[in-house]
Amino acid sequence: MNRQALHATVAVTGLNATDSPAPGTGVIRCLRADPGWRGRIVGLAYDALDTAVYDASLVDEAHLIPYPAAGCTAVLTRLLEVHGRTPIDVLLPTLDTELSNMVAIAPELERYGIATLLPRAESLRLTSKLELDAFCRTHGLRSPPTVVLEGPRHLEALPFAYPIAVKGAWHGAEIARGPEEAAHAYARIRKRWGSPVLAQQVVEGEEYDVLMLGDGAGRLIGSVAMRKMGVTDSGKAWSAVTVSDTALHQLAERAFAALGWRGALELELIRDEVTGAYHLIEINPRFPAWCYLSVGAGANLAAALVRIALGETVEPFGQARAGVAFVRHAVDLLCSLTTLEQLVTRGSIYHDRGASSDA
Amino acid sequence: MKGIGPPRGDALNAPWGGEGPWLSENGFLFDPVRGVSYSTNAVGALIYRLLAAGKGLQAVVDAVVERFEVDPSTARRDAEAFISQMRAAGLQ
Numbered sequence: 001m002n003r004q005a006l007h008a009t010v011a012v013t014g015l016n017a018t019d020s021p022a023p024g025t026g027v028i029r030c031l032r033a034d035p036g037w038r039g040r041i042v043g044l045a046y047d048a049l050d051t052a053v054y055d056a057s058l059v060d061e062a063h064l065i066p067y068p069a070a071g072c073t074a075v076l077t078r079l080l081e082v083h084g085r086t087p088i089d090v091l092l093p094t095l096d097t098e099l100s101n102m103v104a105i106a107p108e109l110e111r112y113g114i115a116t117l118l119p120r121a122e123s124l125r126l127t128s129k130l131e132l133d134a135f136c137r138t139h140g141l142r143s144p145p146t147v148v149l150e151g152p153r154h155l156e157a158l159p160f161a162y163p164i165a166v167k168g169a170w171h172g173a174e175i176a177r178g179p180e181e182a183a184h185a186y187a188r189i190r191k192r193w194g195s196p197v198l199a200q201q202v203v204e205g206e207e208y209d210v211l212m213l214g215d216g217a218g219r220l221i222g223s224v225a226m227r228k229m230g231v232t233d234s235g236k237a238w239s240a241v242t243v244s245d246t247a248l249h250q251l252a253e254r255a256f257a258a259l260g261w262r263g264a265l266e267l268e269l270i271r272d273e274v275t276g277a278y279h280l281i282e283i284n285p286r287f288p289a290w291c292y293l294s295v296g297a298g299a300n301l302a303a304a305l306v307r308i309a310l311g312e313t314v315e316p317f318g319q320a321r322a323g324v325a326f327v328r329h330a331v332d333l334l335c336s337l338t339t340l341e342q343l344v345t346r347g348s349i350y351h352d353r354g355a356s357s358d359a
Numbered sequence: 360m361k362g363i364g365p366p367r368g369d370a371l372n373a374p375w376g377g378e379g380p381w382l383s384e385n386g387f388l389f390d391p392v393r394g395v396s397y398s399t400n401a402v403g404a405l406i407y408r409l410l411a412a413g414k415g416l417q418a419v420v421d422a423v424v425e426r427f428e429v430d431p432s433t434a435r436r437d438a439e440a441f442i443s444q445m446r447a448a449g450l451q
Contacts, residue, residue, distance in 0.1 A: 206394075
């Protein structure tokens with residue numbers, strides 16, 4: 001791994017680390033863990049209460065940006081506004097919902113000197129939950145059968161048995177043991193995350209995730225696999241341990257190659273408790289919230305992404321270390337009300353320049 | 360601003376070198392392929408170590424009888440039950 005100093009201002013999104021934590025906090029901790037880190041972190045928040053904004057050990061400054069639904073132009077305008085105040089070298093978005101905008105505006109950002117390492121639009125399309133079934137069938141990967149629900153009545157005539165996972169196209173997943181439970185889950189997910197809603201057959205077994213990084217030239221720079229040891233009610237890993245399973249890595253590499261991936265990628269899999277086979281249940285086109293584990297496993301993939309985006313040649317990591325665990329730990333941050341006031345009234349906060357600074 | 364770093368030195372290196380399962384002195388058994396851990400008692404740890412060293416059932420029974428106050432038939436029954444559990448867990 002290249003160990004030269006990492007002088008860069010990196011803008012990171014996904015700063016709301018609540019019970020279903022966004023990946024930004026983990027990504028930032030990875031960057032700061034790089035021995036060569038000499039950079040600056042610009043936090044990009046969607047809400048003044050996004051939690052990492054208040055942690056001065058994570059972000060040097062933070063700015064509110066418009067939600068993805070505001071569209072490419074609004075997002076680009078705001079990013080360039082921030083760039084005008086603090087020149088950004090690398091933009092590292094971490095949320096599924098913002099990626100299509102970011103991919104679309106990446107060439108324009110590049111013209112302003114903001115580098116990214118994002119998937120191509122076609123690769124990104126293939127990671128949609130709506131495409132998973134077809135993608136897996138095309139490439140000979142196991143995946144539980146999935147259907148797009150045409151409405152709640154569809155739950156009574158599914159082509160597979162219960163239990164099922166009811167999922168939003170981007171976010172949200174609930175396990176249902178029968179049609180009645182599924183109908184309630186369908187309503188909750190549709191209300192919160194919108195349509196379409198999907199039903200996926202549940203494969204009983206342990207959950208594994210694989211984090212990977214592609215350099216954009218077809219090379220896999222590194223991968224870290226883990227087993228979830230503890231999960232939240234919404235299935236998010238709250239503790240995990242890295243593993244080293246050749247079968248799992250080979251499967252992940254096949255998916256990676258089939259996607260022609262550039263940037264960070266997370267695969268979510270279930271190991272069938274009866275057959276031992278891995279089933280791909282989700283593809284996430286970004287770093288996962290648990291990505292700080294990659295530092296412990298000896299493959300700091302977020303720092304590698306920044307180096308690649310900056311044009312450095314990064315050699316692939318060796319096999320990640322197995323048997324490294326993490327436990328997530330919630331902390332109450334005390335903060336001055338002026339931080340909130342600055343964000344709400346000015347849209348920006350600078351931790352190291354005094355709360356009232358605007359530039 | 361001070362960065363947040365991982366634990367220093369070799370604190371995260373696999374205590375057993377990383378190859379194959381790890382059985383600690385205290386009977387904590389970790390399978391790095393599946394990421395699953397188990398805990399066993401002194402008898403189980405002895406049986407696991409002997410099997411990992413390529414010993415057969417009779418050698419295991421003899422060692423258990425020698426080390427613990429148990430008659431051979433009980434030792435054999437317990438060893439067979441333990442080995443069966445290990446197989447079910449994919450450790451044999």
